[in-house]
Amino acid sequence: MMLNVYERLLTGDKQQKQAYEVIMHLNVLHDLKAYNPILCGTFPLGIHTSKSDLDIILHSKDLRCLEQKIKRLYSHHESFTLKRKNIREREVLKVNFIYQSFSFELFAQNQPVNEQYAYLHMIIEEKILLKYPEWKQKVIHFKQSGVNTEAAFCKLLGLEGDPFEALIQYGKQNHIIA
Numbered sequence: 001m002m003l004n005v006y007e008r009l010l011t012g013d014k015q016q017k018q019a020y021e022v023i024m025h026l027n028v029l030h031d032l033k034a035y036n037p038i039l040c041g042t043f044p045l046g047i048h049t050s051k052s053d054l055d056i057i058l059h060s061k062d063l064r065c066l067e068q069k070i071k072r073l074y075s076h077h078e079s080f081t082l083k084r085k086n087i088r089e090r091e092v093l094k095v096n097f098i099y100q101s102f103s104f105e106l107f108a109q110n111q112p113v114n115e116q117y118a119y120l121h122m123i124i125e126e127k128i129l130l131k132y133p134e135w136k137q138k139v140i141h142f143k144q145s146g147v148n149t150e151a152a153f154c155k156l157l158g159l160e161g162d163p164f165e166a167l168i169q170y171g172k173q174n175h176i177i178a
Contacts, residue, residue: 005038005039005040005043005044006020006023006039008044008045008046009023009039009043009044012043012046013046015043015048015050016043016046016048018102019043019048019054019102022054022099022100022102023039023054023056025100026099026100026104028056028104028106031069031073032056032058032069032070032106035058035059035060035066035108036058036059036112036113037056037057037058037106037113038056038057038113038114038119039054039055039056040055040056040057040116040118040119040121040122041053041054041055041118041122041149042055042143042149044122045122045125045126045129046136047125047129047136047139047140047143047149049140049143049144051143052103052143053096053102053103053104053105054102054103054104054105055105055107055118056104056105056106056107057106057107057108057113057116057118057119058106058107058108058109058113059108059109059110059111059112059113059116060093060108060109060110061110063084063091063092063093063108063109063110066093066108067082067084067093070082070093070095070106074095074097074099074104074106077097077098077099077104078097078098078099079096079097079098079103080095080096080097081095081096081097082094082095083095087109088117090109090110090111091109091110092107092108092109093106093107093108093109094106094107094108095107095108117164117168120168120171120177121149121150121164121167121168123171123176123177124153124167124168124170124171124176124177125149125153125167127171127174127176128153128156128157132156135153135156138152138156139152139153139156142155148163150163150164150166150167151163153167154166154167157170
């Protein structure tokens with residue numbers, strides 16, 4: 001199940017509509033089309049704050065090639081940083097920059113986007129918000145006080161441990177994800 005995240009931005013609040021315009025103006029979806037870019041995180045779910053960034057995940061079998069392309073396309077943007085590291089024993093490429101006052105984070109790994117944690121978390125969080133719509137403002141409040149999204153959901157669900165893993169386990173146990 002793939003969410004139509006861009007449709008949600010178009011029909012969302014003012015900041016979501018602005019985010020959509022900025023994403024389209026940057027042309028990132030077209031420029032990185034070969035890597036199946038998907039916006040994940042708080043904006044599609046309507047739980048963004050003024051400090052939220054636009055998280056775009058990518059699937060790349062060749063991070064070195066993608067790194068060169070990203071440098072060519074985006075390195076001139078404000079606060080551009082690029083890091084390669086390992087997360088859960090998988091090499092990842094993480095790029096951050098600011099474009100038209102929006103913070104972007106591009107996150108790539110050799111894993112299909114619909115299997116990446118950012119996407120799975122978004123699917124799980126969407127189901128939780130459908131079940132508990134009153135939690136939307138609580139999540140936003142937690143985020144405004146410095147708690148990350150996954151930790152906010154785990155607090156509300158009473159889950160302990162690593163929030164990234166706990167949310168995945170919750171999703172599996174509740175048949176939200178496989």
